[in-house]
Amino acid sequence: MTHPAQDPVYLVALEWLARLNDEDAAEQDRRAFARWLDEDPAHPAAYARAQALWNRFELVRPAARRMQRRRAVLGALAALAAVPALYVLSRQHFLADYRSGVGERRRIVLADGSAVELGSDSALSVSFDAGRRHVTLHRGQAYFQVAADAARRFSVQAGDGVTTALGTQFDVKLLDGIVTVSVTEHAVAVRPRPGAAAVTVAAGWQMQYGESGGAAPVRFDQAATLAWRQDRLVFNDVPLATVLAELQRYQRGPIFLMDAGVGALPVTAAFHVSDPQEALRGLAETFPIRLRVVAGYATLVYAR
Structure with a gap:
């Protein structure tokens, strides 16, 4: 069965939802929408699914704004992309020992004297005992400065792999299922x-x-890889889809790439992480893409 987030009919329904909720929506948009609904019995069903899920998001948004906590609304937003509820819960990492918020960098000194700098929207768990020092990076990015301890190796689990320090400093990033060790x-x-x-x-x-x-x-x-430690993101010939995934870590609202065809566009640019929307606008001015912001929160990226 096609996953809803990959279902082209569902994505078109989401596009119509965005267009009709735009304050600039015109009567001709509504007539075109009515024609689209009549074209195929699957269209009304897909739109109903998108509308129902968006309604859940609308119920959660006011509380989320008061709390200013991105994870509080992810369940509803993930529904917008039709991510199963169990997956959403797995991304919460409530039991992680250390977490950083959106746009936050956090420095931690562990019990053995090792230092960890957590990047934006990251989560980390620590398990030390007499025989080992084991850390799990659940999501995000972390820079490690490992304290010497010949009796206990220091290892970092990220995804399915493990990185073991050989007396060192290194960076680990987990993004969209890909782990990068620098x-x-x-x-x-x-x-x-x-x-x-x-x-x-x-x-x-x-x-x-x-x-x-x-x-x-x-x-x-x-310099480019570690620019995040100075609150900057630097990209050298990086696919647009990856750039958007990186910017997502610094923005509370979700970013949806609606046209996969532009995802491979190579991007060379540098942004300050304090304003991801400004970065997105800069991309839209430079590349053949356009942005649509839904309800002041979700950003949809289209080919232009």
Whole structure:
């Protein structure tokens, strides 16, 4: 069965919902919408689904604004993209030991003296005992400065893989199921999945892994990769879809890429993280895309 978030009819229904809720919607838009409804029995059903889910979002939004907590509204917003409820709950990470808010950077000193800097919208759990130091990055990004302890190795679980420090400083990012490990001092051993051979990644090198396994380490631009620690995002020939996913971590409202065809557009740009909407507007001025903001909250990105 097609997942609703990938169902083209559902995406068109979502587009109509956005267009009709726009204050600039004209009578001709409503007539065109009526024609679309009549074209196929699947169209009214898809629109009803989108409308019902959006209504749930409307019920939650006022409370979310008062609380100023992004996770409080994610369940309703995820419904807009038809993400199953259990998946939404799994993204809450209520039991994580440390979390950062949207747009927040947080520095943590662990019990062993290791320092961790959490990026925006990140969650981390820690499990130390007499024989090991194990950290789990549930989501987001973290920069690690590991304290020496010859008796206990320091490892970071992210996705299906584990990165073990070999006396080092390194960055781990988990974004859209892809883990990126960037080493700035000494080296790490990356095991991209259980049972896989570990790959040694030295300072100045970066390795990515995901469901399909791990890629070979490559050289990386340290200034660009770690710009988030100075509240900046720097992209060098990065696909637009990835740029939008990065900006999503700094914005409370969701960003939906409605036309996958523009997702591969290469982006070279730098943004300050304090205003992701300004960054989106800059992208729309530079690339063949247009933005539609629904109810002042969700941003839909279309090909222009």
